[in-house]
Amino acid sequence: MSLIPTGKFLMGTALSNRDGGRDEYPERQIYLDAFDMDIYEVTNGRYLEFVQATGHRIPEHPRDKKLTLWQGSTVPDAFKDHPVANVDWYDADAFCRWAGKRLPTEAEWERAARGTTGRRFPWGNAEPTRTLANYLNQWRNGAGLEPVGSHPQGASQEGVQDLEGNVWEWVADWYDAHYYEKGPNRNPKGPTEGTRKVIRGSGWESEAPLLRSAHRLNSDPRNRNHSLGFRCAMDAVIGNVR
Template identity: 45%
Template sequence: MSAPAPAADPKAPASQTGKAGIVGKDGAPMVLVIAGEFTMGDRVFGPVHKVYLDAFYMDQYEVRTSLYAMFLKMNKREKPYNWQFVDMQADGDRPVIGVDWYDAEAYCRWAGKRLPTEAEWEKAARWTDGRTYPWGNGRLDKTKASYNWDGKRRWEGYRILSVAGSYETGKSPYGIYDLAGNVWEWVADWYDRDAYKNSPTRNPQGPSAGEFKVFRGGSALSHPADITAALRNRGSPTGRAITIGFRCAQSVPKPSPTPVRPAR
């Protein structure tokens, strides 16, 4: 029997409880990504194609270490790689790392959510105009994302990761942070290099099976070319790395049909 999900955090920002967002069961703010069409893929990770997605909610921030600690406390799961070096006081608002795909999927399910599909992740990052980065097509600089901007970054512990919400000018038009850099993010899809060639144009779910799972967005150790919003990466679903974390998504409930009353 799985442990119950936590109640919503009463201290969650009020601005996220309005029309444009909700607070998830784990207390994390989620942002509404409206239904509609967007451009997916680019000339390298293509082909470029149009995709229609139903509305969904996406975590505004990558899942934080403090939230994952709460999940571990309520569930008997293996601790993330490098967990012994976490200082919860100093690192609680930094993204959790060292989790495999199954860990990420289990957390999202526990929180009443799910991992985003690859298409959902890309729409959240690229908006509807096929932009290169979440903030647009402008010049890439270190004020917009946490990445290896000078080619000299090395792993120096959790302090190399940014606290949630650090890059205000790097958020997407939906108001979602760190979709470029900081940590790679697991998504739901199995990886297939040619997936876009035969992908449905409406709510694609990715291949039904595969060897690797997709992760997106780049990390604090990624070079500039590796944090574009269309770039695809993959790894073993059982692999744990210091550069990979995740965020969750949630479907928008469809309204129940209005019952038709018989005429009198």
Template identity: 40%
Template sequence: MDALKERLAAELIAARERSHLLTSLDDADLVSQVSPLMSPLVWDLAHVGNYEELWLLREAVGIEPMRPEIDTLYDAFEHPRATRPSLPLLPPGEARAYIGTVRNKVLDTLEGLRPENVPLFEMVIQHEHQHDETMLATHQLRRAPSPLREDGLPAGTAGTDPWTPETRIPAGPFTMGTLDAAAYDNERPAHRVDLPAYFIDTVPVSNGDYLAFLESGGYDDERWWHPEGWRWRQSKRITAPAFWFKEGVWLRRRFGDVEPVPFDQPVQHVCWYEADAYARWAGKRLPTEAEWEKAASWDPEAQKASRYPWGDEYLPGRANLGQRRLQPSAVGSHPEGASPSGVRQLVGDVWEWTSTAFHGYPGFRAHPYKEYSEVFFGHDYKVLRGGSWATDPTAARTTFRNWDLPIRRQIFAGFRCARSA
């Protein structure tokens, strides 16, 4: 139990250090809103502390609310992002003091940790890391220099280890989802899914691959586009991935800096409609999320699924995760992180769009509150899998399900293609 307490404390501290780095800006920058798609950074900062207080102090321990009057301000379902700047939010200094007090109380409660509350701690840790990735997306939308710096992690190259363009996944059943109590409700319960054989791209679609679609006139050819995607593309006059522009050569803006588009990296900042159009142009389709998960987790010889493509233990260096690099690795990198089927980069680098709408699994039960997943079920949201370079390893397991609207491009999302065998 002591080792568990130490691990939880260390993970809470690591997440908070990341949050403080991402909010190490002038107060004016923290309270401003760079896009109606995103909250002011100071909202995210106070929100992670309020969420922590709600679940680890009030729910788990029964401590009286510290600041009940601010609960509605930081209720993500009460106030959409576009309206949050108009709220009487805690100013940066007060927000830091509040979340610091909450954290100190939470660390004090670890001494009397009850086993049934461990999943709540896991949930809060993952929640803060998820908001940290959201704050990274806010930084990407800012045009000013950011406090973010590369930490020297090698860029990652495909090296000399060859790979085939596609990997064939044999027909048959596999176990989808998990029984892990620390997983989110939408990942549960584990259930058997039987799939026909299919092919899936061994690596994500690269910037160079995507450029071929773009320069062939793909954005101007209605044949490749979903009808709603075609209307979106026309109304928004979209002609390239977000943050790309051409001045003789193709350039991209990344955290305030302008640089040539690296054609060997997975394409990112494309929405579902763009991914779907590329797949059609290439004579393929987007994988279903079941196809993605089977390729990522299932070991056909052992007849079992694993938490990561390479096994149940997280091993640094096998994937580009955790904000250690501020961009994807080259396609084909990290061959040691491949799944048993030989598919690479299934976690890290870019979130991957799937063709699947977000719904609950058979036997789904909302936990610990229906607003986490259930209120988003339906055809409006598409499922993304795998995590990006900005995703912490705690939220990059093979069963983790992300979701977003098919027009969203500020997230660190790319894709790979599939086709039926």
């Protein structure tokens, strides 16, 4: 995991910037306590350990099994280092709890991606290239997914990888299009209730404009999709190396 230190950062999109979606406004300064973020998205191999230990259901596309990398209750060695996909929010939450962690809040995710300087993308302000992230990929054996950590040049300020591209990522928060206008500026955790969950990042099918780290998306928490996965976070334990 990577330590994201206590401090402030810019979250959202400035009203003067017309590139953002309506739910990204306004840009505001947010304070967060220190936390740890997984450097990589959770892999099929790690998720398999969870399934075997708990009996939890396997990842599976709800309509087309060809969109699933797993074979029955296991996963081929060739795909164990790929990010797990076809998991809904409840699957992701259950895994993180089993691992002694939790899903990151939306604010934590954006802080990990944008750093302390308000980066447009995790790697900085340079426009995306295929060296920096797995996006605009084509369907092939194993979908368009790539092993985690395949684009180290696209790492964030603290070295978190694949925050853009590969798979979209579930976060903890319920979605509210107007939350930025009324949420707290200190350790925001999202609305207390809702019907849809926030998704952050972008996927292997995404076009370049979706790789902005302020971009927000939302989904039914029971959605399972071949380009939707997650990573975990936890409150910081200063001095421990994990």
